[in-house]
Amino acid sequence: MSKKTPVTISDIARRVNMTPVTVSRALNKPDLVKPATLARILEVAQELDYVPNAFARSLKRSESMIIGVITASVDNPFYSEMIKAISREAKKRGYTIMLVDTDGSEELEAKAVDTLLSYRVAGIVLSPVSDEPAYQPAYLSRLSNGDIPVVQLDRALPDSPFSHVVLDNYHSGVKGARYLLAQSPNMQRMLVLTGPARSRISEERLKGVKAAIAESGKPVQLDVFAGDYTLEPSHQSTLDYLRNHPMPEAIFGFNQLITLGAMKALRDRNIAHDSVAICGIDRLPFADIFGIPIACIAHDASLAGSSAVKMLLERIGDRHVPKARIVIVGELENGVGV
Incomplete structure (x- = not known):
């Protein structure tokens, strides 16, 4: 045809x-x-x-009513909720979003930036593939020297000049660890499943966990396994751990997919999920429907997304608005016995 x-x-x-x-x-x-x-x-x-042809029309008028959104993972439920909030907030102001999923690829992220710049979008909400200190993508200077406003969401490039909306990662680690310690007064081992080892998000959350353990005064063995914020690495890490170590009294997953990977491993080993204290960062989607209220440190993803686009729209209206930072605080949900 x-x-x-x-x-x-x-x-x-x-x-x-x-x-x-x-x-x-x-x-x-x-x-x-x-x-x-x-x-x-x-x-x-x-x-x-x-x-x-809205694109051609915007070129004639030297303006655009399109906001570019670059995300590293649309299959992450937390990101999906943020994107939905971005879209809703943008529509209120007459804007349409152009979403690009980089699937964690640095190459695709660079192409996404080029694509959005070629469309002369009004602004960009950027969630980079990495927040490791060594990650300095070539496009950073182009965005920094250009006239298109950029707001970073969740992950922030080191030393970048852009405003950003991030999570309170340190205190999320503290709150999750405190909850797990309270669930097991005689805890000997805590398995912590993180994102990439050099990710600043993972580092801050892990600092919080260690601070909570030090605060408790308990001689807890902290076993840390790094992954990549997806399900399968945490699934395999948990399986390997269970084969080679005594059963931990607690498991802490650093996002929903990591937590789900750990729970999948427990199921593979026929270990009941309620036989070990579990806490994750951010809500497990639809878990309550199945009667599995897993404790989590929940951040308001909709607030994060809407805050990012409001911040961006402010900068579209006035390019001289100074750099700003918004921190979304997480709170314990579904905590048993608290």
Whole structure:
């Protein structure tokens, strides 16, 4: 089947036997066209399934009503909720989002930036593939020296000049560890499943865990396994751990997918999830439907997303607004016995 060619203003003009200028005026400034002429042009436009080229229109006006959103993982439920909030908030102000999922690839992230810049988007909400100190992508200087506002969400590039919305990672680690310690007064081992070892998010959360253990004064053996914020590495790490170590009294997963990976490993080994204290960072999606209220340090993903786009829109309106930082605080949910 051949691909349908988009209908242009010239196509409509030929059909109604008028000039393209008249058709363009009717579609963009209908109050300047005679009612009969306008009615005829709109009728034909509908018959031909004419769709306005918003991109071309924005180039003419030297403006865009598109906000670019670059995310490293749309399959992460927390990110999906943030993106939904971004879209809703953008719509309120007449903007449309253009979403690019980099799937954790540095190469795809660089291409995403190039694509959004070529579309002359009004601004970019960026959640980079990495927040490790060594990660300094080549596109950073282009964004820094350009006139398109950028707001970072969840992950922030080291030493970047952009405003950002981040989570209170240190205190999330503290709160989760305190909860687990309270669940097992005689705890000997805690298994902690993190994101990438050099990720600043993981480092801050782990600092919080260690601070809580030191505060408790308990001689807890802390066993730490790094992953990549997805399910399968934590699943394999937990299986390997259970084969080679005594059963831990507690498991702490540093995001929903990591926590789910650990629970999958427990199921593979026929270990009941309620036989060990479990806490994750951010809510497990739909877990309560199945009667599995896993404790978590929950952050408001919708607030994070809406805060990021509001911050971006502020900078679209005024390019001289100074750099700012918003921190989303997490709170314990589904905690048993607290």
